[in-house]
Amino acid sequence: MKFTIIVLDSVGVGALPDAASFGTPPGDGGSHTLNHTLAATGAQLPNLARLGLGMVPTVTGMPAVPDVHGAYGRMREVSPGKDTSTGHWEFMGIQLRHPFQVFPDGFPPAVMDAFTGATGTGYLCNRPYSGTEVIRDFGPEHLKTGDPIIYTSADSVFQIAAHLDVVPIEQLYDWCRAAREILQGEYAVARVIARPFRGSAPDFERAGELRHDYSLTPPPTVLDALRYAGREVIGVGKIPDIYDHRGFSEEIHTDDNPDGIAKTTQRMGQDFDGLLFCNLVDFDARYGHRRDPAGYGAALEAFDAALPGLLAQVPDDDTDGGGALLIISDHGNDPTWHGSDHTREYGLLLGWRPGIGAVDLGERATFADVGATVAEALGARWTGPGESFWARLK
Known part of the structure; x- marks a missing residue:
């Protein structure tokens, strides 16, 4: 059937x-x-x-x-x-x-320190943000530093945005897998989401076809x-x-x-x-x-x-x-x-x-x-x- x-x-x-x-x-x-x-x-x-x-x-x-x-x-x-x-x-x-964990004030130092230790990067933002607005507002700094843009929302998500010309897509996926390992137990979120984007400021656009969720x-x-x-x-x-x-x-x-x-x-x-x-x-x-x-x-x-x-x-x-x-x-x-x-x-x-x-x-x-x-x-x-x-x- x-x-x-x-x-x-x-x-x-x-x-x-x-x-x-x-x-x-x-x-x-x-x-x-x-x-x-x-x-x-x-x-x-x-x-x-x-x-x-x-x-x-x-x-x-x-x-x-x-x-x-x-x-x-x-x-x-x-x-x-x-x-x-x-x-x-x-x-x-x-x-x-019980609902999945949400982080309306951004992720705590215990999470972000573990993330930077696992990836060898810094990070930008770390607070709730619109997906289109966060790349508009933090995209230029990301292009200069190479640090990923970390943001969340009212949902239980840890989202990592990175420009395709700065961070190869497989590198972004590796960072998401590292975050997924960290975000367990008391810090568990429902999904870690790779959010690649492309283009030039101020007209960045998300590469939705390369999005990947880690649940x-x-x-x-x-x-x-x-x-x-x-x-x-x-x-x-x-x-x-x-x-x-x-x-x-x-x-x-x-x-x-x-x-x-x-x-x-x-x-x-x-x-x-x-x-x-x-x-x-x-x-x-x-x-x-x-x-x-x-x-x-x-x-x-x-x-x-x-x-x-x-x-x-x-x-x-x-x-x-x-x-x-x-x-x-x-x-x-x-x-x-x-x-x-x-x-x-x-x-x-x-x-x-x-x-x-x-x-x-x-x-x-x-x-x-x-x-x-x-x-x-x-x-x-x-x-x-x-x-x-x-x-x-x-």
Whole structure:
């Protein structure tokens, strides 16, 4: 069986009940990535509407569709966070009791001394910063000194920016691996991220295609259960990075959303028996954090236009053991909101199989319902969190 999951990174569908306690005052209460983007841009999403997007509770601004063919709902995030790692880990059955470490005042001397000792460099910045602004403000000094630019955000990340003409990319990756070894235990962060950039001041630009994430290793997940059951697990985009490459039989690199969509569509059309798991990161990285509603809306329209091609690759029950497609999101990043950080929102949930009618999946109690559903569909044993809704998709 071919089961495909596509994560529309940060396409949240409304503030969670506890959203006001997340983010800088006044918090994330009232955020709504999808609604606010549609209202700001007038983006048209007819194919997602036919899957039931406009039927999701709290989603407004979508045209009425008389003949919905798809499963629709939204998901609560149980884990105390609003970042990529927290959301994706919960998808595959890991509910965090405590949030990942964040460092709103920058990293302490114990971390930075260990980093400089391991790398033989100094460092610049070491405080929360926007990724585009930090290279604008510290890039010229970095060119003079060669010292890496270290910064964080409201998320649990240690980010290292370096110019490609100053620091070879493999050197940057080595520095990230050294930081990953240091950032364990009391200083553990969810991800260490390599952020190479290029160009000249003041027009530096990030080399997103060379970004690399170094994640904490998760406990056993549904992905491990699938591999134990003999199923393939194919990670597309940054998905393998998020799980520290654990539980994958194949990894496919992507440069951006169009590349991710194209490679996912292509791989769906080839033989496999198991899970194809893709993340489309541009919504978040290029448009949400940069508070760019127009770019966000255009990216949504581009995905909507590609959706029929994706649906065409989902086999019916008489072909290759059948197939299914889920379209989900891991958190919000409302491009109309204050600041530049993620927003604490419900996760989107849309599902499709050939011949499906309109199916209301309601409000799921946890993101882990996704993993439980995949496990049941693919015949893997999973006894962790999550309630499968596979029977509703048959």
